[in-house]
Amino acid sequence: MLDNNRLRIAMQKSGRLSKESSKLLKSCGLKINLQQQKLIAFAENMPIDILKVRDDDIPGLIMEGVVDLGIIGKNVLEEEVLNRLSRGDNANYLTLRKLNFGICRLSIAIPINKNYTGLQSLQNTCIATSYPNLLKKYLDQHHITFKSCMLNGSVELAPRLGLSDAICDLVSTGATLEAHGIKEVEIIYTSQACLIQRYDKITNFKQQLINKLLTKIKEVIKARESKYIMLHIPNKKLKTVMSLLPYVQSPTILPLVGETKKVAIHMVCNETLFLEKMEKLKLLGASSILVLPIEKIME
Ligand code: PRT
Ligand code: ZN
Numbered sequence: 001m002l003d004n005n006r007l008r009i010a011m012q013k014s015g016r017l018s019k020e021s022s023k024l025l026k027s028c029g030l031k032i033n034l035q036q037q038k039l040i041a042f043a044e045n046m047p048i049d050i051l052k053v054r055d056d057d058i059p060g061l062i063m064e065g066v067v068d069l070g071i072i073g074k075n076v077l078e079e080e081v082l083n084r085l086s087r088g089d090n091a092n093y094l095t096l097r098k099l100n101f102g103i104c105r106l107s108i109a110i111p112i113n114k115n116y117t118g119l120q121s122l123q124n125t126c127i128a129t130s131y132p133n134l135l136k137k138y139l140d141q142h143h144i145t146f147k148s149c150m151l152n153g154s155v156e157l158a159p160r161l162g163l164s165d166a167i168c169d170l171v172s173t174g175a176t177l178e179a180h181g182i183k184e185v186e187i188i189y190t191s192q193a194c195l196i197q198r199y200d201k202i203t204n205f206k207q208q209l210i211n212k213l214l215t216k217i218k219e220v221i222k223a224r225e226s227k228y229i230m231l232h233i234p235n236k237k238l239k240t241v242m243s244l245l246p247y248v249q250s251p252t253i254l255p256l257v258g259e260t261k262k263v264a265i266h267m268v269c270n271e272t273l274f275l276e277k278m279e280k281l282k283l284l285g286a287s288s289i290l291v292l293p294i295e296k297i298m299e
Contacts (some may be wrong), residue, residue: 004078006047007209008067013039013052017193020101021071027296028216042254047209056080063197068206069213073102075131075170075191081134092199096214100221102193104172106131108186111159116185119144122166128158129168131189137176138188156180219296227271228292234285240266241284246273262287268294 007148011021022034026155031044041050051067058070059080068243077093084091108127122165129135139146149164150259156162156176168188171177177184193218197210226248233241245251251267271291281289 001051003047005203005205005208006034006042006049007069008051009048010058010061010070010072012055012056012071015055017055017073018052018070019100019195020099023219024099024101024217026264027220048194051107051116059093060084060160062196063090063196064151065200068198068202069210070098070196072085072194072196072228073104073191074098074194075104075106076139076190076273077194077196078189079131086133094197094199096195096197096210097217097221099193099195099217100224102172102191104191105166105187106134106168106189106191107171108166108183109171109184110166110178111155112164112181112183116156116183119186121185122146123169125165126163127166127168128155128164130155131168132250134189135168153282156182174214202221219298223294223297225270225272226268226294226297228266228294229269230266230288230292231245231286231288232288233281234258234262236261238263239285241281241286244277244280244284246270246277264288268297287294 009025011025012018014139020142025032030046030048032041032048032050034041034050039052042051042052047228051061053061055072055076058067058072061075062070063080065082081091095202108122110121111152119139122139122144124145126149127135127152128149130147130152132150135148149158149160151163155169156168157180158167159182160180167182171190174184204260217240242251244299245267247267247269249268252265256262256264274291
């Protein structure tokens with residue numbers, strides 16, 4: 001029997017979310033050996049147990065209150081919510097935060113040689129999918145009548161096998177669809193991994209531990225999105241450059257040895273926002289631009 005005083009976290013055992021999930025937990029300071037084939041791993045330095053399961057089981061474990069936290073793709077979570085609601089079962093959970101990995105979309109796709117003029121083209125078709133509930137919710141909202149055919153894997157083969165007219169499957173790069181002569185025509189759901197908590201009340205001790213973990217996760221995610229940026233800029237352009245930079249906290253401005261016309265700026269920036277300004281910065285004379293990773297941002 002597992003110790004009820006230890007926080008239980010469910011994550012995918014092996015698959016697309018497992019590497020990032022264990023990376024996230026480790027970067028929060030958990031000392032844990034997740035490499036082993038064991039289904040339960042015990043953190044050495046915190047009262048936390050990790051349950052490694054199939055991703056499809058995680059929503060149910062949360063909703064039944066068997067585990068306290070779960071790391072799961074929103075697509076699997078929402079499909080299970082719809083499934084449980086249709087059976088009249090409880091589908092309660094709390095979303096703590098999005099985790100910025102496992103990013104994908106659930107899309108309807110059809111053979112490349114088929115004509116598509118909008119959702120009406122799907123009227124009275126048969127669509128193969130592992131996500132019948134999400135598909136039905138979307139097409140019902142758009143008043144499209146269709147038949148779904150449930151497949152747990154290799155969904156992209158269904159049209160070629162004559163099993164369906166279209167498919168509804170997860171897409172990230174689009175390479176799989178292309179390799180099977182299928183084109184994406186409608187995005188019906190966008191997804192990423194998220195951290196969820198069981199809905200019913202838990203002990204203060206566990207809640208405090210969750211709050212601590214959440215703070216660490218926030219720091220880790222913020223650090224991943226941010227970069228330490230250094231660049232040189234002509235003195236004359238300093239004011240304009242400062243108004244452009246998407247810095248988090250006030251940048252540091254430093255003199256350069258043997259250089260009177262330029263200064264160095266050091267700052268922490270959101271990488272995406274910084275890259276958007278790159279062209280303008282270069283036109284203003286920015287040079288020696290260095291972008292460095294940050295391990296953690298502690299506030
Ligand atoms: O064994 P278990 O049940 O735990 O795993 P699983 O096989 O059901 O899931 P897994 O590991 O394949 O995916 C876990 C989760 O990763 C999904 O539920 C999504 O939340 C997320 N994710 C992100 C993806 C993808 N990207 C993805 N591209 N899941 C699946 N795919 C598949 C897709 O089904 C298709 O076959 O990858 C192919 C398409 O990829 P592209 O890059 O060619 O478009
Ligand atoms: Zn699965």
